[in-house]
Every structure is written in structure tokens, then in C-alpha cells.
Amino acid sequence: MPVVGTGRASASSVSMGNTLTREFLLLMQDSTSNRRKRFFKLLVVLAVPMAVLVLQCSVVIIKALHSKSEATRTTETITTTIQTATIVTRLQRERGMTSLFLSSHSPEAWKNVVNFRKSSDAGIAAVEHWPGNVNDGPALATRDAFRDTLVEHRIPQTSNHTSIEEVFWYTKLITGALKLMNRDIRLSGDVGGQLWTYLFAYESFVNAKECWGIQRALGSAYYGRGYHVPDEKKLFYEVYLKAQTFLSLCFDHSQRSRALYDSLVADKTYLLDYINAVRKTVLEVPNVTADAQTGLNWFGNMTTYIDLTSGIETDLTNTIQDQLAAQVATAQGELSEALTFLIIVSIVCPPLCVWYFLSVSRINRTIGKSAKALANQTTELSAEKRKGEKLLHRMLPPTIADALKRGENVSAEHFDSTTKISSRSTPLQVVELLNGLYTKFDSELDSHDVYKVETIGDAYMVVSGLPQRNGNAHGNEIATLSLELLKIVYDFKIPHLPTDRLKLRIGLHTGPVLAGVVGKKMPRYCLFGPTVADAATMEQSGLPLRVHISQTCKNLLDKLGGFECVKRARESADNLETTYWLLAKDGYKFRADAPELL
Known part of the structure; x- marks a missing residue:
């Protein structure tokens, strides 16, 4: 199953104007004592830059x-x-x-x-x-x-x-x-x-x-x-x-x-x-x-x-x-x-501070008049909430979405017209199997800096390095997760087939991708580019219970250090001339080449 791609995300900053607006809105809702504290904070917003300016002049x-x-x-x-x-x-x-x-x-x-x-x-x-x-x-x-x-x-x-x-x-x-x-x-x-x-x-x-x-x-x-x-x-x-x-x-x-x-x-x-x-x-x-x-x-x-x-x-x-x-x-x-310059600052700052203090006092007197504006904002907030619910209903069926909002467990249902996927399992058993396995996978993802892109059938795509950039750490995160997933599969028991074992294939590749939200009816955060296809190739050309990695992924792991890899004995497909097996990580007892896995 394709696992790794890297991406880039952008950071945002909060301006001083947004800070003042937030403080003003909070000011209208606070008690008198809290308002005084917030007045003081508003004064500090002006006093600190002035103090810094004087310090720089000094x-x-x-x-x-x-x-x-x-x-x-x-x-x-x-x-x-x-x-x-x-x-x-x-x-x-x-x-x-x-x-x-x-x-x-x-x-x-x-x-x-x-x-x-x-x-x-x-x-x-x-x-x-x-x-x-x-x-x-x-x-x-x-x-x-x-x-x-x-x-x-x-x-x-x-x-x-x-x-x-x-x-x-x-x-x-x-x-x-x-x-x-x-x-x-x-x-x-x-x-x-x-x-x-x-x-x-x-x-x-x-x-x-x-x-x-x-x-x-x-x-x-x-x-x-x-x-x-x-x-x-x-x-x-x-x-x-x-x-x-x-x-x-x-x-x-x-x-x-x-x-x-x-x-x-x-x-x-x-x-x-x-x-x-x-x-x-x-x-x-x-x-x-x-x-x-x-x-x-x-x-x-x-x-x-x-x-x-x-x-x-x-x-x-x-x-x-x-x-x-x-x-x-x-x-x-x-x-x-x-x-x-210091003399000018010393002359200008005191009157400016007085004016600012008077302005803040004036704001305090106009809080009562702002109640209507607050009500309007509450109305707008409700409208935005409805938009969010509408967006959620586009992503999931309304009944399923409402049940999840109420904190209820959504049980698998039988549908008479589904497609047969296994001669040895009923549809409900397949859903129960995948739900149990993916629940463990999702729980493990919370311990790593990774993002699950999608789950389609028995394919499970995970990426590190986006939407939040993490430098070269994505290589360590996704490689460690791969070993953890193998261990989960090794310990996982199929409820209706207890003597059988799942055969998980993992493929890793490192490279650039294009990421964005696609669609309006059911929007999805999707990845595009050769890196996604190369990761799929690594998975498809791999072996059960093995982690198959590309040359670029191997280079990144070597740079990070602490991982044991071995060159694959044969040439891989799709013009990837040399590929490797990821075997183990320093300080981690589980090995992907343990005899009981092979």
C-alpha cells in the first residue's frame, strides 16, 4: 500500500490589528475587573513597542x-x-x-x-x-x-x-x-x-x-x-x-x-x-x-x-x-x-500614550452600544456553524454524521447488493476486519507526525511532511510508522479466521507532491504527482510483511541515521533501478526480517 510522499505547507501569522480586535471583543463580554485587566493589556500593546524603540535608540x-x-x-x-x-x-x-x-x-x-x-x-x-x-x-x-x-x-x-x-x-x-x-x-x-x-x-x-x-x-x-x-x-x-x-x-x-x-x-x-x-x-x-x-x-x-x-x-x-x-x-x-531620534521619541511618546489611554477609556464607555454588534456576530457564528454542518454532510451521509456528532458508535450494516470481496468472509466480517485493523492503524498514527490521506478498500495511504512541514523529519516518522504497522499486523488476529495471518505490503518513496482540496459535493484533501505513483509502485512490487523503499527514501534515511536497510536482490520495476528493504531501527526491538515474519 502506498505510504510516503513529502509536501510543503505555508505558515500564517496574526497581526497586531487582529490582536486588538480579539481583545476588544473579549472586552465586551468580561466583568468589570477583567475589563480593567484587558485595558492594561491594550496599554501594554502600545507601551512595549515604544519601550523597544527607546531601547534600540539607546x-x-x-x-x-x-x-x-x-x-x-x-x-x-x-x-x-x-x-x-x-x-x-x-x-x-x-x-x-x-x-x-x-x-x-x-x-x-x-x-x-x-x-x-x-x-x-x-x-x-x-x-x-x-x-x-x-x-x-x-x-x-x-x-x-x-x-x-x-x-x-x-x-x-x-x-x-x-x-x-x-x-x-x-x-x-x-x-x-x-x-x-x-x-x-x-x-x-x-x-x-x-x-x-x-x-x-x-x-x-x-x-x-x-x-x-x-x-x-x-x-x-x-x-x-x-x-x-x-x-x-x-x-x-x-x-x-x-x-x-x-x-x-x-x-x-x-x-x-x-x-x-x-x-x-x-x-x-x-x-x-x-x-x-x-x-x-x-x-x-x-x-x-x-x-x-x-x-x-x-x-x-x-x-x-x-x-x-x-x-x-x-x-x-x-x-x-x-x-x-x-x-x-x-x-x-x-x-x-x-x-x-531619541529626543523626538521622548517628545512624541508621552502625548501618544495619553491619547491612547483616552481612546481605550472611550472604548469602555461604548461597550454597551456594542451589544447589538455582538448579537449580530452571534447570528453570523450560527450561520457559519450551519455551513460547517452542511460541509460535514457532504463528506459523510447525514445520519452517519449526526451519530458521530452525538458520540455514538457507528455499527457496520448489511447491504444486500454489495460486491463479494472474499469467498471465505461475509461482507460484515470484511467490514469488521477492516474496521478493527484500521482502528489500530489510526490509533498508532496519533503517535507520529503523519497524515492519513485516504482509505480505499484494503489500501491505506499515509504521508508525512504535509500539510505541516517538518524538514527532513518526515523520513524518520514514516519509516518508524511502517515498522509499527508491521508489528500491529503481526499481532492482529482475524476474528473469524484466527489461524490466518494478514499479509501487509508497505512501500515507501520520498519526493515532492502537489496537495489540495478537490471537489465541492464531497471535498477531499488529495495528493498528486509522480511521488504518489512511485510509492504505489514500491507497494505493488514489494513482498508481504516487508517494507519496500526507493533509492531516494534510502538516501534520506541514511542521512538521518539509525535505520538498517538492505539492498533488494533483484531489479525492481518502473525504472527504479535500485530498491531496498527497511529492516529495523536502532533501539527498536521489532525487526521486519524476523524469521517468524518470513
Whole structure:
């Protein structure tokens, strides 16, 4: 017998207007105390939306305040980052000139060292909010600790330190400062919009400048000494590659920076050729003539190149500050709008509440006048009741319908002109058999989310998933019901044939259907579509006391889990290439392949 099809139903909602109408009708029928309660409910209907509106305004204001606070905090963080970048730039110059002095011991180089140290100290003193803390180490914890660490290390003019030692020490200190700066940049990246891309481009460019600064220091030492040591050569090559990588990252995240770089170096071909030639010499020529002036020239040209490209840093800084200013302005605008809206709500709501209260009071005074309307509605209700009875009489014979309304049992009747359906049973015995079996079936249906479509003779059609949708649960509902029905049939005794057993065939299929009410004289809720026919095919091509399921039904049960199925040993009909037997469900003792069933 065809069992399963799936369908879809639509949900309905009750509007606030219907709610108010219902409350008004109930209001006319209640006692005075109940009317007061219902007046209160009517007031709540208005008060709750207003309260929600005020709450939403408050939430918007809080979010706007938070956005403004975050934008302001980010602005302060970026300002500190820019000040830290200034320190890094000045320390890079101090490092390079110190390395050149230790390689050449040139008086002019020492004079420059002293000037660069003063510049570094001024940059440190200009930082308003130091970005470090105790977790960053003693040297980076505070601005004073950073300055003291630098001052204590600075070498005298008679120092015997090597240039590579100074390069490594300064690089370590500068790396710490870059760590603080880059950390603040990342913490400022969640403000929104395209700001984070400019912050990342800024960070990449500053790192590229650091690599150029190390090249400047190592190149100056190389010419001042006349040769390089392996560690310096290796480091020079590494920072050369890193500089190229960081510059590419900067350009990838800021196309305007790439365009600006091209314009800045467009007429500086001689400078780029000089720098590339020196880089090649440092990497390929082990020894050159020691010349402090050549080292100073390299230092000066690299400084010119770094200062020239610093226009990119300035442009990124201005862009970031402009975006931050725009975000602060946007947050301020949102805050102003929210405050304005809240003020309007605060002004409008009280008069509206007063008007609403007066309207409700007026309704109370007009209840007496509404008695006639209530009587009319009662009349209409009676008319609708008669329509319902008429519809019921169309579905069932009037005598049968009236007996069911009175709660009486409708006994089977003998009709002389009926068709013979079994040579071993009288008509009354057939009716008694089917009534007893279908009564048990109907009782079991109440325990599952299923709908009995129709009963025609010995065919019993059940569907899950309509009229009320239940997602994929219809597969579990109908499969479990099938096993329950088999168990009912197994336990069922035919009153007039106690030694015989009913042979129930069940077929399951899953798919879409079209459902609706058909007919006026005897309206029926009917299903249409291939799914109904496929379910019938599953039943007709099945075997007694077995649950025959299609491939789509098997797929759904596998997805749900908990069911045991086995592939049928032969090909089924109607182009359903592969079908299965449903055998059991986890946690359910009854099995459809039990020996006593076969």
C-alpha cells in the first residue's frame, strides 16, 4: 500500500490589528475587573513597542559612542606610531654613521655621530605616549628606560668596538622599537573600511626603510675598512632581499604608493644606478681601497634615497590620518542622529500614550452600544456553524454524521447488493476486519507526525511532511510508522479466521507532491504527482510483511541515521533501478526480517 510522499505547507501569522480586535471583543463580554485587566493589556500593546524603540535608540547611541571612542583611540595610537617611526629613522642614521666611524675613524664621521645622537635624543623626548610596557622587556618598558639604554651603550671616540658589533646592537634596539610600532599598527586595523590596508602598507614601508638603513651602515663600514667580513656580507644580502619584499608588500596594499614611488625616482636615474652599482660591489668584490670619503658618499647617497622615498611614508601617514578623521566625523554624525531620534521619541511618546489611554477609556464607555454588534456576530457564528454542518454532510451521509456528532458508535450494516470481496468472509466480517485493523492503524498514527490521506478498500495511504512541514523529519516518522504497522499486523488476529495471518505490503518513496482540496459535493484533501505513483509502485512490487523503499527514501534515511536497510536482490520495476528493504531501527526491538515474519 502506498505510504510516503513529502509536501510543503505555508505558515500564517496574526497581526497586531487582529490582536486588538480579539481583545476588544473579549472586552465586551468580561466583568468589570477583567475589563480593567484587558485595558492594561491594550496599554501594554502600545507601551512595549515604544519601550523597544527607546531601547534600540539607546543601543545605537552606545554603539556610536563606542565607534567614536575606538576611532579616537586609534588616532592616538597612530600618532604614537608616527612618533616612534621618527625615532627609528633617526636611530638608523646614528647606527650607520657610528658604523662608518668605527671603520674609518674619520673626524668628520665622528662629528656627524654626535649630531645624529642629539637628533635621536630629541625624537625620543617628543614621544607623548610610549607604546611599550613591562612585558616588552626592560629596555622597551618606558621611554626613559629606552633612552637610558641607548645612552649607556653609546661608544666614546676612542672605542675599539667593531662596526658589525654596533650594527647588530643598534639593529636589535631598532627592531624592538619596530615591534612596538607594528603592534600598534595591527591593533589599529579593526576600525573598518580600507584603513587596515594603508596601515599594513605603512608597516611594510617602515620595515623596508630599516633594511635600507642596515645596508647604509654595512656599506659605509665596507668602504671605511676596505673589505668586508662574511657576517657583514651575508647580512647585507639578506636585508637587500627583505627590502625588496617589504617594498612589494607596500605597493600591493597601496597602489598610490607605487605610483608615488615611480614619480619620486623618475628623474633620479643616476642615484639608482649608483646605489645598484655599490650594492653589486659590496656583494661581489672582497677588497677595495679603504676610503672614508667613499663611505661618506655611500652614506649620503643612501640617506638621500631614503629621504626621497620617505615621501611615501608621509603620504601614507596623511592618508591614514584623513581616514581616521573621517571615521571620527562619521561616528559623531551617527551619535548626533541617534540622540536626535531619541529626543523626538521622548517628545512624541508621552502625548501618544495619553491619547491612547483616552481612546481605550472611550472604548469602555461604548461597550454597551456594542451589544447589538455582538448579537449580530452571534447570528453570523450560527450561520457559519450551519455551513460547517452542511460541509460535514457532504463528506459523510447525514445520519452517519449526526451519530458521530452525538458520540455514538457507528455499527457496520448489511447491504444486500454489495460486491463479494472474499469467498471465505461475509461482507460484515470484511467490514469488521477492516474496521478493527484500521482502528489500530489510526490509533498508532496519533503517535507520529503523519497524515492519513485516504482509505480505499484494503489500501491505506499515509504521508508525512504535509500539510505541516517538518524538514527532513518526515523520513524518520514514516519509516518508524511502517515498522509499527508491521508489528500491529503481526499481532492482529482475524476474528473469524484466527489461524490466518494478514499479509501487509508497505512501500515507501520520498519526493515532492502537489496537495489540495478537490471537489465541492464531497471535498477531499488529495495528493498528486509522480511521488504518489512511485510509492504505489514500491507497494505493488514489494513482498508481504516487508517494507519496500526507493533509492531516494534510502538516501534520506541514511542521512538521518539509525535505520538498517538492505539492498533488494533483484531489479525492481518502473525504472527504479535500485530498491531496498527497511529492516529495523536502532533501539527498536521489532525487526521486519524476523524469521517468524518470513
